[in-house]
Amino acid sequence: MKETDKERYLRNLLVEDFGEEGQRRLREGRVVVVGAGGLGSAALNYLTACGAGTIRIVENDTVSLSNLQRQVLYTTPEIGASKAEAASARLSRLNPGCRIELSECRLTEENAGELLDGFDVVVDCTDNYAARYAIDGFCAARRVPMVYGTAEQTGGQVSVFHAAGAGGYADLYPVRPPQKPVVGVLSPVVGVIGSLQALEAAKLLAGTGQTLAGRLLVFDGRKMDFRIFEI
Template sequence: MESRYARQLILPEIGIEGQRRLAEARVMIVGAGGLGSPVAAYLAGAGVGTIGIVDDDVVSVSNLQRQVLYDEGMVGRAKALCAKERLSALNSGIIVNAYNERLTSCNAARLIGCYDIVVDCTDNFAVRYVISDTCHAQCKPMVYGAVCAFEGQVSVLCKGHATYRTLYPDEGAIQAMPHSGKEIVGVTPAVVGSVQAAQVVQLICSYGEPLIDRLWSIDLRTMWSFVVNI
């Protein structure tokens, strides 16, 4: 029978050693929404051995336009538990831990301490600072992602010199900013979340040039993208 991972095992950047690293990796995804859905699905598909999902929200009908982990039968149920159910069905050979709670300054050290890499799939400025500060303190990479309408950005923070505070040093000012709104086309988080997942695989398997201390941005209206140093 053909191996589940046959198509990536033939890549020299991954191979048997890379697949072993993926199987041994522990990745936490904070936020199981538009970004968290593709990140979780692709990491589970790639064979990341342990995936943690942190989210205290429930599935709503308006989520289904972009949060592809869920279906109509899951409306009203906890996202973290539904995500675990879906990922376990996708790959029974991995461990999925569901945390039906919000990441806060009180539980961040405990939760993040159990994982090697943290993927920021939130839409909350305050939580991003908590993730960044905790990852920085624990010397763990944070794969940051953000979306709005047709635009998105990704960076690998807390691995080199840059943290979320490098991007936004004034926490008070950023917290006071008006929310960018809820307008979003479903493919935007799909594209950005896929790039986040790609960064995680790169970090685990140690190939290519991850976005460490660099910020990638894209506008899907024009397909114009660029990378800048942070």
């Protein structure tokens, strides 16, 4: 490991049962984040900062004023810009050692294989059920870990599907709910959930710690309550 990398990742290297081997695995890992909105902003920032080697961003939207309440990858002058390009530029400045790939399209059942194939972990930061079920279907067929997260109002959920014998999102929610056009969410909630997704993805890539595979974390921000349920 280069001396500059030792300095950059010093706090990672000092973590018990992580060290240089965990950092090496993280650097060699390939993770795809679907959605660069609220959840994706937090997940992408921390995956890049901690040294994930290759990160693909799947996002086809542009930055709008209403995004800035929670999507901390972007700034006011970037309104109207491609989210994928703006995110890539910022993340590359944060950590030039990470390889950032862009896929400026909407993930569907038809293109999921093309967009997700070859990655070690898929992080679901989407805000629509069609994309989420498409991700789940791909990960179920290929046995690729899927880090699920969702945030609404003042709470959210996180889990890991298709890893360590765990089932999938469709097993937990077999009936697709109706899609709401817009949902309310208090800004910091997406940061909490997205950061937890980054942590789960980093553990999967580094092969360390116990993940949420087979368990569902439910966060209630009003009461500041975290609960974990076996699923």
